Amino acid sequence: MKIGSIDLGEMPLFLAPMEDVTYKSFRYMCKKYGADVMYTEFVSSEALIRDIQKTKQKMTLFDFDRPVTIQIYGHDINSMVEAAKVAEECQPDFIDINYGCPMKKIIRHGAGAGMLLDPDKMQRMTEAIVKAVKIPVTAKTRLGWDHDTKIIVDVAERLQDAGVAALAIHGRTRSMLYTGEADWSLIADVKNNPRMKIPIIGNGDINGPEKAKAFLEQSGVDALMIGRGSIGRPWIFSEVKHYLKTGELLPPPTVADVVQNVRDQLNMSIEWKDNVRSGILMMRRHFAKYFPTLPNFRELRIRLLQAETLESVQELLDLIEVGYGDTRVDYTNVSLK
Incomplete structure (x- = not known):
């Protein structure tokens, strides 16, 4: 799998971006146990362009992080473009757009998963960011806003047309937050859509090696992304890799x-x-x-x-x-x- 010119190998494992979780020390632990791609905590576009120091600290990158992406969120296209330029100065390997965070403080102004209510704006924003930076741009999103608006197949096509180099999909709608079960069948629909040419990264409910393999076989995605399942268990990445390669479970740690x-x-x-x-x-x-x-x-x-x-x-x-x-x-x- 490649993102731009970056070769990530076969079936890479991504550490999902999580606020107050994916900071330096936790990223280091996950990398130690085999995570292939790091994400920073997501950062606010408005805070970035106002030069808020706490937000900029989240974008501090380290040699062990590579390859690594900075994820940004916001609702204003111009602010997101400027934020992407600021993020690019930190020299990540690519920039990710947060179209998936379901939390009220993020969506109340239309950012994060709130963008799923306006796919046209989502596409315009993505196009503007892709044009503004020289490194690859990726995105992470959800299946839709709620049960009646699972528009991910259309959204995926739009984001690919806008120029994203890869797309991560969490198998829930915004209204589900983190309840219920992730629907990997719709992630599979995106992956199997003949129009899709970019890598698709599947995310949601991976809490162990057996789940990882089952979701992979169900969806055929190019990569897996693990978020909450890695908190308190950073070695889940080595467990998943070993199981996918050998079919054997590693013994749990003492x-x-x-x-x-x-x-x-x-x-x-x-x-x-x-x-x-x-x-x-x-x-x-x-x-x-x-x-x-x-x-x-x-x-x-x-x-x-x-x-x-x-x-x-x-x-x-x-x-x-x-x-x-x-x-x-x-x-x-x-x-x-």
């Missing part, structure tokens, strides 16, 4: 293995933020996901989520490692919610 990963990610978060408390706060979403099925773990999880100092976090991780070290973490029935 708690001792997980604890070491948590320490590594925590230390990198603190280093990146240059502030211990900020680094710990960044990790809380991950703390909640890293130990999903351990027995009699509720009290330790609460203490871990409430810890304020590096010393207290490290002491709790020591307790977890001593108490559960050789136990293997079972992700079989872990919800993505």
Whole structure:
């Protein structure tokens, strides 16, 4: 599979862009375990052109990221064009347009999945961005706004006509948010549409290697994108790759293995933020996901989520490692919610 001139190999795995999740330390962990393509957190076009420092920090890229894309969102075409130019200066391998985020704070002005209510504007915006930058432009979107407007086949054709080099599709509508089951049959309809020539990346409900293979066989997509299934489980990328190649499941990690990963990610978060408390706060979403099925773990999880100092976090991780070290973490029935 290629995006522009970038050869990503056969069946690459993409880390989905997620706000307050896909920052430096988490991207590093996912890359370590085999994710092929990194996305930054999505960034606001309006914030970018106003030169808001916090937003620009999200676009800081590192050597380990490559290939990597910066994802931008917004509702105004001119602002999105200017934001794409700013993003290009950070030298990503390509730029991605967010046409899929379902959250109210994003869609209330018509950005993200809100663009699915106006496919004509979506096409015009994409054309303008493609013309404004010299690197490939991709997009990520959903099946439609709601059950009655699953327009993804038409939208995919429009975005291809507008010049996108690849398209990622999440198998839900905006109204579904993250409820219900992702519909990979409509992703398959896009992939099997004879008009489509660009790579199609499938996304939604990949919570393990067997699901990944089933969705791949159902849809025939060119690549898979994993989002929520990687939180607390960055090694899902190596698990999926191994299973697709051999048909065999890798043994799940021991708690001792997980604890070491948590320490590594925590230390990198603190280093990146240059502030211990900020680094710990960044990790809380991950703390909640890293130990999903351990027995009699509720009290330790609460203490871990409430810890304020590096010393207290490290002491709790020591307790977890001593108490559960050789136990293997079972992700079989872990919800993505």
